[in-house]
Amino acid sequence: MTTTIRLNPRAAMASVFALVLSLPAMAETEPETTDPIVINGGEIELPTAVPAPDHLEGAFDQVYSGWLFRDSETQAMQLDDFENPGMIFVDQGIDDWNTIEGEAGKSCASCHEGIESMKGVRAVMPKVNAEGELWSMEDYINDCRTNRMQAEALDWNGDRMKNMTAAISVQSRGMPMDVAIDGPAKPYWEQGKEMYYTRYGQLELACANCHEDHYGDWIRADHLSQGMTNGFPVYRLKQAALVSQHNRFRGCIRDTRGETFAMGSDEFRALELYVASRGNGLPVEGVSVRH
Amino acid sequence: MADNVKPRVRVPKTASAGEVITIKTLISHQMESGQRKDKEGNVIPRSIINHFSVTFNGAPVIDVEMEPAISTNPYFEFEAKVPESGEFVFRWQDDDGSVYEDKQSIEVS
Amino acid sequence: MKIDRRDVLVSGASAAALGILPWAALAQDAEPAKTLDELIAEFTGGVEATEGEGITLDAPEIAENGNTVPISVEAEGASEILVLAPGNPVLPVATFKFGELAGKRAASTRIRLAQTQDVTAVAKLADGKFVRTAANVKVTIGGCGG
Numbered sequence: 001m002t003t004t005i006r007l008n009p010r011a012a013m014a015s016v017f018a019l020v021l022s023l024p025a026m027a028e029t030e031p032e033t034t035d036p037i038v039i040n041g042g043e044i045e046l047p048t049a050v051p052a053p054d055h056l057e058g059a060f061d062q063v064y065s066g067w068l069f070r071d072s073e074t075q076a077m078q079l080d081d082f083e084n085p086g087m088i089f090v091d092q093g094i095d096d097w098n099t100i101e102g103e104a105g106k107s108c109a110s111c112h113e114g115i116e117s118m119k120g121v122r123a124v125m126p127k128v129n130a131e132g133e134l135w136s137m138e139d140y141i142n143d144c145r146t147n148r149m150q151a152e153a154l155d156w157n158g159d160r161m162k163n164m165t166a167a168i169s170v171q172s173r174g175m176p177m178d179v180a181i182d183g184p185a186k187p188y189w190e191q192g193k194e195m196y197y198t199r200y201g202q203l204e205l206a207c208a209n210c211h212e213d214h215y216g217d218w219i220r221a222d223h224l225s226q227g228m229t230n231g232f233p234v235y236r237l238k239q240a241a242l243v244s245q246h247n248r249f250r251g252c253i254r255d256t257r258g259e260t261f262a263m264g265s266d267e268f269r270a271l272e273l274y275v276a277s278r279g280n281g282l283p284v285e286g287v288s289v290r291h
Numbered sequence: 292m293a294d295n296v297k298p299r300v301r302v303p304k305t306a307s308a309g310e311v312i313t314i315k316t317l318i319s320h321q322m323e324s325g326q327r328k329d330k331e332g333n334v335i336p337r338s339i340i341n342h343f344s345v346t347f348n349g350a351p352v353i354d355v356e357m358e359p360a361i362s363t364n365p366y367f368e369f370e371a372k373v374p375e376s377g378e379f380v381f382r383w384q385d386d387d388g389s390v391y392e393d394k395q396s397i398e399v400s
Numbered sequence: 401m402k403i404d405r406r407d408v409l410v411s412g413a414s415a416a417a418l419g420i421l422p423w424a425a426l427a428q429d430a431e432p433a434k435t436l437d438e439l440i441a442e443f444t445g446g447v448e449a450t451e452g453e454g455i456t457l458d459a460p461e462i463a464e465n466g467n468t469v470p471i472s473v474e475a476e477g478a479s480e481i482l483v484l485a486p487g488n489p490v491l492p493v494a495t496f497k498f499g500e501l502a503g504k505r506a507a508s509t510r511i512r513l514a515q516t517q518d519v520t521a522v523a524k525l526a527d528g529k530f531v532r533t534a535a536n537v538k539v540t541i542g543g544c545g546g
Contacts, residue, residue: 070464071460071464072460073469076470082299082301082315083317085364085366088319089319091299092297092319221540221541222464222541237465240362311503312503313503324512347501350500351500351501352498352502353502355496355507356495356497359512360485360490360492360511360513361511362509362510362511365509366508366509367507368508368509369503369504369507370502370503371501
């Protein structure tokens with residue numbers, strides 16, 4: 001087994017507490033290599049390191065895909081669309097795309113035709129809608145379902161929603177993340193940024209404490225990534241299922257021993273925008289494989 | 292039948308006679324191990340795919356007895372010899388008696 | 401922030417609920433599982449399996465998550481290969497039986513490992529002999545919730 005990052009074995013035994021208390025701030029560990037993710041024998045190549053967006057000046061020079069921080073066996077599962085278990089759920093999402101449902105007698109395809117028409121969507125999500133509200137992809141999907149299809153909204157964390165976001169995301173694979181952070185998005189972005197640097201929970205951890213100050217370092221027997229979201233929805237080995245961004249956010253805040261926000265809450269939409277903007281320039285990887 | 296069970300199979304479209312080809316299969320299934328408890332502390336009953344078999348024109352290729360230690364969304368990779376054109380039949384048997392089947396043809400020149 | 405002790409315990413255990421702890425806890429409730437040696441003896445019909453030669457078992461030295469550990473087995477001329485996880489509550493993992501059109505006596509899959517252990521493979525060869533091997537896999541505890 002090989003791993004692409006430099007390790008500090010002594011830190012492996014450290015608990016979350018000890019890690020946070022004992023290591024100096026800004027102890028991040030750079031990846032040793034930043035090879036691209038080469039999928040399907042060269043059909044798709046995704047860069048894993050790109051220059052950080054301007055708004056991260058002083059924090060990061062480069063932003064890295066979470067793939068670099070994983071063990072080789074986990075990395076390998078993303079290199080072939082057949083071996084990537086997330087792709088079965090993409091298939092299921094595409095089936096759903098073409099299924100007529102609701103009072104209006106429509107499927108997604110009735111208006112949007114082939115799902116490839118969704119190319120580019122994932123790269124700009126979340127996005128402010130015509131009414132000036134910040135919406136995640138899940139909101140746009142449910143808006144179509146309830147208004148145009150006159151069907152029931154899908155549960156944010158349900159399998160069908162995750163299958164659909166996966167199927168839509170994969171259409172943009174390889175396109176650089178490019179969420180808007182100015183204009184009507186600005187206040188949401190500011191709110192998300194505020195959250196990113198706010199310490200939550202009994203452990204008093206902000207997103208930045210792990211993912212900005214300590215990426216590449218050990219957290220128990222694991223490595224912290226920069227917390228980029230370009231790979232979502234991810235197939236996570238721990239759940240052996242697709243995991244949405246808000247579900248992951250919830251898990252992170254829960255792990256600080258804090259009370260978390262709800263999936264689909266305004267807070268998580270704002271955080272989703274800010275975190276996405278930190279990865280502007282990284283390619284859409286969805287559906288990625290993480291552990 | 293368990294919900295949303297969907298097989299995926301990758302077989303090359305063509306091969307030469309007697310060639311050994313690689314086959315990969317994946318099927319969406321929870322593979323509930325029978326070892327977990329729900330929030331109330333009750334054991335969640337075992338519900339797995341317990342058997343996987345592959346034949347080519349009726350002749351056996353591989354046969355797998357599966358236990359709860361096989362991961363969610365079971366994946367198998369193996370090799371098969373193809374003496375002539377024909378059809379692979381893939382069968383997964385569920386604890387609940389359901390059988391999921393997929394067929395793939397291959398052209399041998 | 402309001403935290404109740406029970407919530408804290410539950411959140412810590414929630415990840416484990418997907419794999420590790422309940423396996424160990426529940427194993428005691430069930431009838432005593434057969435031991436590794438008993439299961440191997442059952443497979444070989446009591447014939448001694450020779451160690452090492454003629455069988456390979458590839459597995460990661462360290463598994464990032466015990467829920468999904470890729471393994472491969474191969475034994476030239478084998479009719480059957482049994483894979484066992486002696487550190488799991490249920491030891492048998494899979495039995496691969498190779499038919500006349502098997503291209504190689506080899507297969508790969510992904511398995512669950514409840515803890516660090518020596519994953520074991522035993523092959524029945526065409527001449528009726530048995531060979532066995534093992535691979536140590538360290539199952540780690542993830543940083544984010546276990």
